[in-house]
Amino acid sequence: MRRVVVTGLGMINAVGNDKESSFKAICEGKCGIDTITLFDPTNFSVKIAGEVKDFDPTSVMAPKEVKKADRFIHLGLKAAKEAMADSGIDEYDYERFGISAASGIGGLPAIEKNSVILETKGVRRISPFFIPSALVNMLGGFISIEYGLKGPNLSSVTACAAGTHGISEAAKTIMLGGADAMLVVAAESAITGVGIGGFASMKALSTRNDEPQKASRPFDADRDGFIMGEGAGALVLEEYESAKKRGANIYAELIGFGESGDASHITSPSLDGPLRAMKAALNMAGNPKIDYINAHGTSTPANDKNETAAIKEAFGGKENAPLVSSTKGQIGHCLGAAGGIEAVISVMAMRDGIIPPTINYENSDESCDLDYVPNEARKAELNVVMSNSFGFGGTNGAVIFKKI
DSSP, X not given: OOOEEEEEEEEEBTTBSSHHHHHHHHHTTOOOOEEOOSSOOTTSSOOEEBOOOSOXXXXXXXXXXXXXXXXXXXXXXXXXXXXXXXXXXXXXXXXXXXXXXXXXSOOHHHHHHHHHHHHHHOGXXXXXXXXXXXXXXXXXXXXXXXXXOOSOEEEEOOXXXXXXXXXXXXXXXXXXXXXXXXXXXXXXXXXXXXXXXXHHHTTOBOOOTTXXXXXXXXXXXXXXXXXXXXXXEEEEEEEHHHHHHTTOOOOEEEEEEEEEEXXXXXXXXXXXXXXXXXXXXXXXXXXOOOOEEEOOOOSOHHHHHHHHHHHHHHXXXXXXXXXXXXXXXXXXXXXXXXXXXXXXXXXXXXXXXXEOOBTTOOSOBTTBOSOOOBSSOEEOOOSEEEEEEEETTTEEEEEEEEOO
């Protein structure tokens, strides 16, 4: 089986518009969650989110093209451009370079906007750009056109596990010889009235509107729901020998991934599903010592308790569990983009030998009893790291990266 390595990284989220500023802010425990500005939240029970700030889509697309793509595509293209530049690839075989895109919802703002237009102005006023701007696979479509990538053009739409599944799909493609390089881009922008309203109606979101920067508190006893974030993460994956031959800067090797289904409940997690995903990734990787896990850690009562129990079982008890943290306190839960963003964070943590903190951890929960690196980043030698993602519908993913 061909080896797969990471040679380029990019991300944008609520605390920074590039990977270095984002990662620095995340490690410093800065929080990008605040009152929503993308729509008027006055009449909503939830008024806070982790919005990307000071981002101009014309910085990555021609002005006339911007209206043809929804915001998740704008954000994805921003992260993709950074990852491609970071990889140093300037010449490639177009037919051997593909893309693996991922999003949980896709163009929800466009869907909401054009549904309103249909009801208030009539069918003839629906934008001709509506469908192309909203489809999840158009994330890969726009980016493949930008770079002329003619290899496999894939899309993962598996709720909050989509970004992680996008990575494993890209890795499979390279391992099986379907491409020599794959650009993975996971992006989401669902901070809209219907998006916030829908999750709020499920009682999935925190209502700590008066303390937005303390609202997302993974593994804390007083957690009351997740905070929606938006953003994008991108990784360039390459076949190892090809990357080495061109003298690429290799961040890490992808040595394991695992996928599973709960077959249990559409929104409530099972312990079995996440456990099997982690075990599959560990088995594929040869059961290495894991130094750090970037947890799914959503700040919901059910997920954090369940993930903690699954980690303990996967590693043979609390005393054997790796250090764990969730970075959703800083940037919110970016849904389908979360796995891509958190994979970038995990690889950068290994690069710099630092574990980002779990912020807002103030009161311990007896059901969440691991070392979550509370409130302050911690220096550590990281040689192997894992990133977890779990989604509605009972879909799970885990990826493992190794320093080389």
